[in-house]
Amino acid sequence: MDYENSLDRALTETPEVGDAADRFQVPDPEVRPEGNVTIYENFQATYDRLNRDEEHFLKFFQSELGTSASIDDRGRARFTGDFKQSRVADALDEYVDSFVTCSECDSPDTRLVEEQGATVLKCDACGALSAIPDL
Structure with a gap:
């Protein structure tokens, strides 16, 4: 096998490598109402994926949603009030833009x-x- 054939074979077998934005996927928030609170089910998985402190992450959501919140024993965020999934997703996008991406x-x-x-x-x-x- 000559050099040109080896090079062509290597290039076709090499996987495409995307930029950081391609490999970075923010989990969609899983939100559901429970009485007079809204539960953010995958809160812990989200701040772990973003590599951020849970208190900072929670404080941002409290400020952005204008409500009080706490983290329960299962790592879920509990927001006082009724918040739609789209509203929480918008707040998450704002957090990523302000506190995660360069x-x-x-x-x-x-x-x-x-x-x-x-x-x-x-x-x-x-x-x-x-x-x-x-x-």
């Missing part, structure tokens, strides 16, 4: 860090530091 390269490989007394979003892919909104 504003420079759109990578989800970020973390919240303290820099000079302020919490900022640090991108592990490009190294950018971005301001985040106050909660």
Whole structure:
């Protein structure tokens, strides 16, 4: 087998590699009413997938939905009031835009860090530091 044939074979057998946005999938929120509260069933799986602290994640939802909330013994969020799945999904999208994806390269490989007394979003892919909104 000559070089050109080997190269062609290697290129056809090499899997396509997408960018970070392609491999990053945010779970859709599983929301259901229970009496006068709304239960976010996969709350724990979502903040684990986003690699964020549960208290920060919950505090954002409390602020965004304008309600009180708690985490039950099964890791579910309980929001006081009736919230549709689409409203919770919109809030989740806002969280991802503000606190997860890098504003420079759109990578989800970020973390919240303290820099000079302020919490900022640090991108592990490009190294950018971005301001985040106050909660």
